[in-house]
Amino acid sequence: LLDALADMGALAIERVRLVEDLDRAERAAETDRLARALLTSISHDLRTPLASVLGAASTLRDLDAALPGEAKADLLATIIEESERLNRFIVNLLDMTRLEAGAVAPNLAPQDLGEIVDTALRRTEGVLAGHRVVVEMPPDLPALPLDPVLFEQVLVNLLDNAAKYAPEGSLVTVRARRDGARIRLEVLDEGDGLPEEDVERVFDKFYRVRKGDRVRAGTGLGLAIARGFVEAMGGTVTAGNRGDRNGAAFTVSLPARTAREDRAA
Ligand code: ADP
Numbered sequence: 655l656l657d658a659l660a661d662m663g664a665l666a667i668e669r670v671r672l673v674e675d676l677d678r679a680e681r682a683a684e685t686d687r688l689a690r691a692l693l694t695s696i697s698h699d700l701r702t703p704l705a706s707v708l709g710a711a712s713t714l715r716d717l718d719a720a721l722p723g724e725a726k727a728d729l730l731a732t733i734i735e736e737s738e739r740l741n742r743f744i745v746n747l748l749d750m751t752r753l754e755a756g757a758v759a760p761n762l763a764p765q766d767l768g769e770i771v772d773t774a775l776r777r778t779e780g781v782l783a784g785h786r787v788v789v790e791m792p793p794d795l796p797a798l799p800l801d802p803v804l805f806e807q808v809l810v811n812l813l814d815n816a817a818k819y820a821p822e823g824s825l826v827t828v829r830a831r832r833d834g835a836r837i838r839l840e841v842l843d844e845g846d847g848l849p850e851e852d853v854e855r856v857f858d859k860f861y862r863v864r865k866g867d868r869v870r871a872g873t874g875l876g877l878a879i880a881r882g883f884v885e886a887m888g889g890t891v892t893a894g895n896r897g898d899r900n901g902a903a904f905t906v907s908l909p910a911r912t913a914r915e916d917r918a919a
Contacts, residue, residue, distance in 0.1 A: 695860060699743050699873055703736040710736075742814075746875040749807065750859065753882040760804055760887045764797035767839065771828055773802075774809035781814055784822035790829035796910055798837060804883040808891070811876040812841040812904050818872065820845030820901065832910075839906045847895040847902045856893050857881045884908075 710729040714721070721729075752758050768791045775787065809828075816826045820843035827842040848856060848863065855861050860874040877893070884891045889908040896903045909916070 692860065695873070696747070700740065703739045703743075706736040707733050707740075743873055746873055746879060749879045749883075750875050753879065753886075758804070758883065758886050760801035760883075762799040762801055762887065765800040765802050765805070767791070767795055767798055767800075767830055767837065770800065770802055770805050771809060771830075771839075774806050774813060775828070777806070777810050778813040778817065781817040782826065785817060785820065786823070786825045788825060788827045788829075790827065792831060795830060795832070795837065798908055798910060799915075800887055800908070801883075804887060808880045808883050808906065809841070811880045812906075815876060815904075816841055816843040816845070816902075819843065824901075833907070835910055835916075837908045837910055839908065841904045841906075842896055842901055844899065844901040847900055848893055850895070853893045853895075857891075 710732040714726065714729050718726075768789075771789060771791065775782070775789070813826070813828075820826065824844035826844075827840070829842070830837055830839045832838075852861075852863050856863065857877045857880075858874075859878045861878075862872060862874045881891050884906055887908070889906055891904065891906045894903050894905070895901065
């Protein structure tokens with residue numbers, strides 16, 4: 655009997671090993687698959703705008719004298735826009751890398767939320783030019799413990815998306831209000847919003863609702879970075895749809911005081 659039990663034990667251990675090996679192989683295959691998808695996506699996202707820049711610059715060089723002023727202006731606009739896109743993509747990749755390396759150390763100091771919102775709106779003026787923008791800030795908001803550089807980037811990413819995924823002429827609203835010991839900041843748009851089953855997944859790295867969307871180019875990194883930065887500052891960010899009309903609603907909830915101030919209170 656003992657022998658039989660020992661055999662069974664050995665068999666069980668063998669099975670556990672097999673399952674573990676399989677798990678490991680599956681995880682390795684998944685990591686491999688992700689790495690390949692990442693490389694494909696990165697090379698595509700880098701090469702597409704770069705090809706446009708090279709094309710426009712070469713045309714300017716070769717045909718310079720023959721080109722009417724308007725055509726030159728168009729080519730220059732292409733060069734600038736595509737270079738900005740490249741720059742955004744590289745900034746995103748670097749931000750993501752910093753987050754994953756655990757190298758994001760927020761510099762928390764009391765900040766005027768309204769001022770950070772203004773700066774973010776100035777930075778997104780170009781992309782939001784076709785939209786109407788409304789800002790609703792209560793006058794008595796307390797200063798919040800934020801890293802202004804990180805928080806500005808969070809807002810820029812949310813505003814960029816509102817500009818990209820909501821039609822021209824529609825209204826983008828940025829509003830803040832007090833909610834007990836926290837401050838809620840919302841970015842609302844009038845686009846198609848998000849499929850309910852995707853409201854969590856949009857924060858995943860490289861996740862995009864419409865995968866092959868070439869018109870609204872993107873990397874699927876903006877929201878992952880926004881969430882990483884907000885969480886590093888002790889806040890949360892959630893996605894959803896508006897209750898009052900069509901459109902997405904992104905809500906950032908921030909502590910009104912630092913954890914240390916909370917303990918002292
Ligand atoms: P990107 O915009 O570069 O694709 P993000 O991480 O910023 O990456 O967003 C992930 C996905 O979430 C987008 O591809 C889009 O499908 C969806 N999304 C983000 N913001 C909005 C919005 N305001 N309205 C509708 N869909 C959105």
